[in-house]
Amino acid sequence: MDALGWDSCDIILVTGDAYVDHPSFGMAVIGRMLESQGFRVGIIAQPDWQSAEPFKALGEPNLFFGITAGNMDSLINAYTADLRLRTDDAYTPGGMAGKRPDRAVIVYSQRCREAYYNTPIVIGGIEASLRRIAQYDYWSDKVRKSVLIDSNADILLYGNAERALVEVAHQLAAGHSISEMTRIRGTAILLDSVPEGWTEIDSTRIDWPSKIDAMPNPYEYKDPESQSCATDSSSEKDAAPVDPQAATPIRIIPMPLHRKSDLDKDRTYIRLPSYNKVKNDPALYAHASRVLHQESNPHNAKVLVQKHDTKEIWVNEPPIPLETDEMDGVFDLPYQRRPHPSYGDAKIPAYDMIKTSVNIMRGCFGGCTFCSITEHEGRIIQSRSEESILKEVEKIRDQVPGFTGTISDLGGPTANMYRLNCKSEKIQKNCRRLSCVYPTICQHLETDHKHTTQLYRKARMIPGIKRVAIASGLRYDLALRDPEYVEELVTHHVGGYLKIAPEHSEENTLSKMMKPSISSYDDFKEMFDKFSKKAGKVQYLIPYFIAAHPGTENSDMLSLGLWLKKNKFKPDQVQTFYPSPMALATAMYHSGRNPLKKVTYKSEKVSIVRQIEQRRIQKAFLRYHDEKNWPLLRQALKDMGREDMIGDGPHQLVPAEKKSARHGTPPRRPGGKPAAGRSAGKFDSRKARNRP
Ligand code: SF4
Structure with missing residues (x-):
């Protein structure tokens, strides 16, 4: 700050990532964008969060603290899909883990509040964005409140937030209070009550009766006598003039009737089931998730409101996408394109x-x-x-x-x-x-x-x-529509291998993923091989798959394993489904229902694999060729009644157990207990022990 001749910063950004001045790092984009608007921006990267002191390093900002967990959700960054602690962090110098707290947005916000109680706090980035309403949290296995509540921040910016952030910064600089900023697109705020004069579409339930009468307006008084002469024009003439200052009540319309109602789109919000409801009712949670996703088109989405105890989370409409010249403006800012010099030679893997x-x-x-x-x-x-x-x-x-x-x-x-x-x-x-x-x-x-x-x-x-x-990642079903593009790609831009992601082979799972059928993969492979041959190159597709996705039965994994074997794939890196905040598949995982369709208490149930041991079995099908997985797979196949898949035939998945191996450790059953009485041997092994 001294070198720049600044006595203070206008805005201080706090991030869970190391600072890399590159447009692929959100904090650099936001910092450079605010700088281009004339603000003095300070950045505190990966502060020690044990006390408020490191958050005072640049003094109190004149306008606000802007807080993000970094490019990734801090919990996804810290834990694997099987909830094991990761030992590295790609966004930290030297790849070291442990440089940011779990739930970084909440922790950083609290420390900033401790440091300077009255300074406005603006939260954003992927962690805040995907936790803007009540959301299922895989790590604690429960539905959590909107991060706005837990962080005690003043405003949450979701999505790519350049527009909203610049607006907030300029309004604060112009002397407005942050509590006045209630209608900025791409923001969520906390209100004591919803404003008057709006129409509410009530989407808090999923068990509406089949026929619903229009809901009477509780504030409207209809005098039976005056009703009888409602056609008398004199009554209109004598009516008192409308007071524009008078409070206008909220009009409530049940969700099933909203299409029949004449609504002012700009004064209509959708009420989601409250936090307390979705916390205890997975079907309502799935419904809320469906509504949120349906209200994602910035050109027709409505405001969403969700009650959290006595407060209302008010989520404004999504941001209007940037035009091409605005995108250019963001990417043409004067990035240094390298990590902050204070990191010396330490490598930052993501960079x-x-x-x-x-x-x-x-x-x-x-x-x-x-x-x-x-x-x-x-x-x-x-x-x-x-x-x-x-x-x-x-x-x-x-x-x-x-x-x-x-x-x-x-x-x-x-x-x-x-x-x-x-x-x-x-x-x-x-x-x-x-x-x-x-x-x-x-x-x-x-x-x-x-x-x-x-x-x-x-x-x-x-x-x-x-x-x-x-x-x-190539969306190959789309690429198929343009063979000239595929030829260009295959001829000049593939270095022997092209990774693509069919994610599964079975319709049961693909329909829950919203992924194309495996026949698109076959079609693409044909085109890929044709153009590779034409270019005189020997090239391969490397397909990626996910195990344990909602909707996946062990029988689907068996079919996928056989598909892999038939196509001679032996995947090295395989994934199990990771329920990330706010994803539709996460709503399936939590609720066991399918929010891709209308959710009711009687609607389609989705099969879910939750236990770690079951997830491991599904993952093992992807690595059917790994000897270490054979005992697990043999047992799973027996439990499925598919012992016919054990053997050395080309259509069988894993080889049969060799006789000599049967005398070794018995295979573990899915529940973790040895399979007593099966391959535990036909003799008393205690006799082999030395006597004490
Ligand atoms: S391409 Fe089709 S699905 Fe996509 S926005 Fe247009 S109408 Fe909707």
């Missing part, structure tokens, strides 16, 4: 991974239920201009120390959604589909990849660029 890659877009219209990108970045694709992207490639070439000529990725949440959007703005504004590509690719979706193809070609032509790899 090493992305330092030569370029983010070309935001958003995803895939809607995979296990992923939270759509909940955070939205379904509408926000793309940078070709010029801005190519300029960044040149900057990497010129500024990144040790650049070897390879751009490691031109991508984003997916590889191939750049500049693809709904063909009709009008249709898009009315759309409430959760995915543009599931169950089928929407007829209104632009699927011509020409902009991406051109971009690849131009990037390759830049002097000093030897190779451009594509590492972001």
Whole structure:
């Protein structure tokens, strides 16, 4: 601060990540954006959270503290899908774990409050964003309150928050109080009561009777006598003039009737079931999750309200996506493109991974239920201009120390959604589909990849660029619509292997994931092989799969294991489902119901694998070739009544137990107890022991 000649900061940002001045790191984007608006921004990265002192390092900010856990949710960062503590942290110098607290947004907010009680606190980033309403928390196995309550922050910004943050900063700088900022898109706030004059769509229940009469307005007094002469025009003439200052009551409409009602969209909110209700009723939780996802299109979403004890969480409509020139503005800010010099030579793994890659877009219209990108970045694709992207490639070439000529990725949440959007703005504004590509690719979706193809070609032509790899996930069902793109990709941008993510082979699971059928994979493989051959290259697809996803039975995993074996895949890295906050699949996991369809108490039940041992069994099917898994799989197959799958035949999954092995340790049953009486041997092993 002294070097800059500042006596104080206007805004102090606190983050759980190391500070890397690069547009792939949220804190750098936010800091540079605020700086470009004329604010003096200080950043406290990975402070020691044991006391408030480190949060006073830059003094009291003139406007507010901005708090984020970092690029990842702090609990996903710290624990594996099986709830084991991770030993590393990709966002910390040296990859060291333990530099941020669990539930970092809450902890940092509390420390900032302790440091300077009256300073406004603004929370944002992925952790706050995905915890904006009551949410199932996998780590404590319970539904938690909105993070706004637990953090005691003043306002929560969700999604990509440039617009909202700049608005909050300018309003505070203009002398407004943070409590006045009640209607900024992309924010959630805490209210004592909902404002008057609004219409409430009551979506707090799922057991409405089949026929509902319009709800009478409790504030409306109808005098039976005056009603009888309601057609008398004199009564209108004599009516008292409307007082515009008078309080207007809230009008309440039951959810099933809202389509029949004439609503002012800008003065209508949806009331979700309260925290206390969703906490105790998983079906209502699934319903609330469904409503939240349906209200995600910024062009037609309504305000959501959820009661938390005596307070109301008021979630304003989602942010309007950035236009291309605004995206360029964000990415063209003067990033140094390297970690803060105070880290010296310590490597920050996440930075090493992305330092030569370029983010070309935001958003995803895939809607995979296990992923939270759509909940955070939205379904509408926000793309940078070709010029801005190519300029960044040149900057990497010129500024990144040790650049070897390879751009490691031109991508984003997916590889191939750049500049693809709904063909009709009008249709898009009315759309409430959760995915543009599931169950089928929407007829209104632009699927011509020409902009991406051109971009690849131009990037390759830049002097000093030897190779451009594509590492972001390919939505291959979409790519199939544009063979020219696939040929370009396969010929120039695949270095022998292309990772893709069918995630499963069985419809039972794929339908809960909102992923395309495995036949799309087969079609893509055919195209991939054809173009690889044409290019004179021997290349392979590396498919990724998830075990234990909601809806997956052991029989589905067996089918997937057999599919892998038939296709000669022996996956090394496999995943089990990780219930991340706010994802639709997490709502399935918690409730055992399917929020992709209307939720009722009688609606479809989804099979869920919760116990660690059961999750391990499902994971073992993906690594059927690993000898260590064979005892577990044999036992699981026996329990499923599928002993026919044990043997050395090409259609069997695991080899039979060798006779000599039967005298060893008996296999563990799923419950963890030895399988007594099965392979424990036919003799008394105690006789083999030495006598004391
Ligand atoms: S109409 Fe189709 S392409 Fe357009 S936003 Fe909706 S699902 Fe996507």
